[in-house]
Amino acid sequence: MSREGAARAARLHASCIGRCVAAALLALVFSSPPAVAAEPDLVHAVQAGETLYGLAEQYTGRSDRWPLLQQHNRIADPHRIEPGTHVRIPAALLVFAPSFATVAYVTGEVHQFAAQDMQPQPVQAGDRLPEGTRIEVGTDGYLRLALSDGSVVRVPANSTVRLAGVRRQETLQANETLIQLDAGRVDVSAQPLRGAAGRFEIRTPLAVASVRGTEFGVAIQPDAGVTGEVTHGAVDLKGRARSSGPRGSREQRLQAGEGARVSRAGTVGAVRRLPEAPELETLPATITDADFVRLPLPSAPGVAAYRVRIARDAAMEQVVRNGVFEAGELRFAGLDDGDYTLGARGMDAEGLSGLESTRAIRVKARPVAPLSQAPAPGARIVGSTVEFSCAQPAGIRRFRLQVASDESFKDLRVDDAELRECRRSAQLPVGRYFWRVASVGVASDGKTDQGPFGGGRRFDVVEPPPVPPPPRFGDADGTLQLYWSALPGYRYRVEVARDSAFVDLVGAETRSEASLQLESLPSGTYYVRMQAIAPEGDAGAFSVPQAVRIGPVLRDASGGAVHDGDGRPIGRQ
Structure with a gap:
């Protein structure tokens, strides 16, 4: 046989082997679900120097799949392909290569665990998380992941997820995303799938949510049940029960505005309308x-x-x-x-x-309002003079004080924005008032920056009790006796001192009775003043001090006072 004939025979033999292998491989490939097989073929225009071996490697990830391409395209000689020939690659053969999810935003305590790794690492914006990564979001955390097709996965606080599958087929621009939810919740904005090749699923121990482009959420509830909700598009929510139960089915399709719950037995409950959007306009701005x-x-x-x-x-x-x-x-x-x-x-x-x-x-909480000190909440101020004071925060050199006769601070009686110290006096008539104070700082642009007022505090200005009339004095046997006219329900504070400034007190009592006796006082001059206390506890001003002299008393051998014929003690000469 000539050399050319031998080569032709070899090519025929290879072609025969290729057809046999292709038939076997095609049987395996196209035994996958019809949705995958229905994807249109990819068409490639052959360039000079390209071979089926290279095309198989490029599109399917395995060069030994060239017999499939030969059989599918009915190419007689795999060694000779004319440039410009259109080679069709079945979608079922196209390989999904490992990809990643990008951390678009993260805040709070969020950790990642690489596959088979128990050591947590902090998650940072810009990180590329590969397939197999487990993510734990703490009580103050929040995570937003961006996928290569534009889909977004949001993981709120107290949630744990695993990137069970993150793959992409570049030629078809298709993604395969599988997220395992182990605790908490995920919210997804999924881009529409291109054809039937891609997949997007959220999996839990009890259910699987499959989408083809939608906005939805899946959550594991405290009792271990699973809920799924859809705000846009549609989701197929599938329970993992082997069969439908008396209170649920194995699968429900959820449309926008609908949700369902998967029981602990893995059955999907009835479809329910989601709660309406709440009214928030009444919240403080x-x-x-x-x-x-x-x-x-x-x-x-x-x-x-x-x-x-x-x-x-x-x-x-x-x-x-x-x-x-x-x-x-x-x-x-x-x-x-x-x-x-x-x-x-x-x-x-x-x-x-x-x-x-x-x-x-x-x-708007800064500069922080100073801590109010006086008047205290509910205080009763006796008289017209009111002293205001508050703690002075570090770095604050100006304050604004407001006093009003109404709780909304519309009827202002005092509005002083130039206080250099957090204290001030004011004269106010009898009535009920409210007061508050704010810190005034300087913003970065040099302008005045007033912080919020502290909470308003109520106080009352009341009439002082009447000043008591001067008491009557008696001096019997060296005892100072005081008597006065008392008002019903009033109490009286009586102070007796050796000096008119009432520093050296020898007696101070608050009495409900209208009399007081101080015994065994040494002889000398004493000063007495009184203060009326109303039934509500309001104390008035002290009376004008009165001077009284107690003289020495002549005493007998037993220490008793010596009296004259009228029964009065006899003083020493």
Whole structure:
């Protein structure tokens, strides 16, 4: 046989082997689900020098699959392919190469664990997390992952996920994303799949949520049940029960605005409408507390709790606080001054989260208001002079004091923004008042920057009790006796001193009775003053001091006073 004939025979033999191998491989490849086989073939225009071996390696990841391409395209001679020939590559053969998820945003305590690695590493913006990575988001954390097809995965606080599959087929521009949710929740904005080749699934121990382009959330509830909700598009929620039970099915298709719960047995419950978006317009627009963000949450029928997040931007991408709160009040740690967007979703008794409402809020808590000292809340100020004082925060050199006769501070009686020290006196008529104070600083641009006022404090200015009339004096047997006219319900403080400044006190008593006796006082001059105390406890001014002299008394051998014929003690000469 000639050399040319031998070569032709060899090519025929190879072609025969190729057809046999191709037939076997095709049987394996196209035994996959019809949805995959239905994807259109990829068409490649052959360039000079290209071979089936190279094309198989390029598109399928294995050069030994060239017989499949030969059989599928009915190429007689795999060694000779004319440039410009259109070679069709079955979609079922196209390889999905390992890819990654990019950390688009992260805040708080978030850790990653590489596959088979127990050592946690912090997650940082820009990190590329490969397939197999486990992620734990702490109580103050939030994570946003970006996939290569533009899909976004958001992982809130107290959640654990694993990137079970992150693969991409570059030629088809298709992704295969499988996320295992072990605890907490994930919210997904999935891009529409291109054809039937791609996949996007959220898996839990009890259920699988499959999507082809939608916005949805999956959560593991405290009782281990699983909930799925859809806000846009549609999701197939599949329970992992082997068969449908009396209270559920194995699968439900959820449309926008719908949700369902998967029981601990793995069956999917009835489709339910999600709670309506809550009304947030009544929430305060400004937060003035530097330590906490406290806001009231509205009560609504069918809403048991709220899922809340606060972001720096209106698109809710840069989330700085997130959590779940029972209806009543939300409470987060304080935020820096600035503008934020608050988003809230109502949750029903099954744990299904509804549509989100947003509201712009502002934090203006600095410079921090000084700590108010006096008057204390509810104080009663006797007389017209009121002394105001507060603690002076470090670095603050100016303060603004307001006093009003109403709690809303519309009827101002004092408005002083030029206080250099946090203290001031004011003359006020009898009545009820409210007072508050703010720190005044200087902003970076040199302009005045007044912080929020502290909480208003109520006090009352009351009429002082009448000044008692001068007491009557008696001196019997060296005992100082005092008598006065008392008003019903009043008490009286009586002070006796050796000096008119009442520094050297020899007696001080508060009496309900209208008399007082001080025995065995040494002879000398004493000063007496009195103060009336009203039934409410308000103390008036002291009376003008009165001087009284106690002289020496002549005493007998037993120490008793010697009296004259009229019974009065005889003084020493």
